[in-house]
Amino acid sequence: MSDRAPLPASPNAVLHTILNRASVRRWEDRDVPDDVLETIVRAGRQAPFTGQSYSVVVTRDKAKREELSRIFGRMCLAAPVFMLICCDFRKLEKFIAAKGRTNRMEDLGLLLFSTQDAAYFGENMVLAAESLGLGTVFLGSAPFVADRLVPMFNLPPRVFPLVGLLLGYRAESPAPRPRVPLKFVLHWDQYHDLSDGDVEETLSVMDAGLIREGYYQKLNAKIALTDGTDDKVTLDEYGWGEHVSRKYSQWRRVVSDNLAKQGIIVK
């Protein structure tokens, strides 16, 4: 089945929401009522879990959002609500202690479980928000700026900021964005490694979709080269391949100090 072929089952509201979701970066200047936010968090909470080792701090506070805009960028002022999704070892360990026991799982294993708990919780919230007419975007640099988020949100030891989520009533409805073709994601029976041609095909699918939308251009998100070479790629040629390869090959920020400071790992 090709990526864009009609779905075999009759379309339903859940699939419609999932397949049409796109990150939103412009919102109406309209508050999101408490009951709507609570419904979204309840939907998040119904995600599958290993230990429910997550928490979310939600704020609409203007002063906090101004501070957040200095950390994550101006989008934090455009969205009426900011959520900080955290890995929460602390809460889980209290439940274990209440039974007179001590958590003995290695920190890295617990971090993998907790990251999954928090991620499924987060994505459930994204889809719930979307289904209620709101738009969301994740902010992924939270772990790298944990030292600024911890005091702002009073996070105790063993609670670690995993990802931010902006939400509000959407003022734009972007079309769904491209993905790695299904045939390179879905492996029947065994894993099939991508050939050079497969990689080329993938990058051209991804680049074409995002360049057509002017995605990085509109976001002003072109990553500068730091190796001193001339940047020969113009903005209208700059696609996902350029972006992702520049992002990861020039990555400088480290997160292990922040994880250690919050008592998540021992360095």
Ligand SMILES: Cc1cc2nc3c(=O)[nH]c(=O)nc-3n(C[C@H](O)[C@H](O)[C@H](O)COP(=O)(O)O)c2cc1C
């Ligand atoms: C963990 C994570 C972190 C992200 N961080 C950011 C971010 O800091 N800024 C941003 O504009 N988008 C961020 N995004 C959104 C992605 O850029 C977006 O999901 C991706 O480009 C695909 O677009 P779509 O969500 O519209 O399909 C993040 C997404 C995830 C899952």
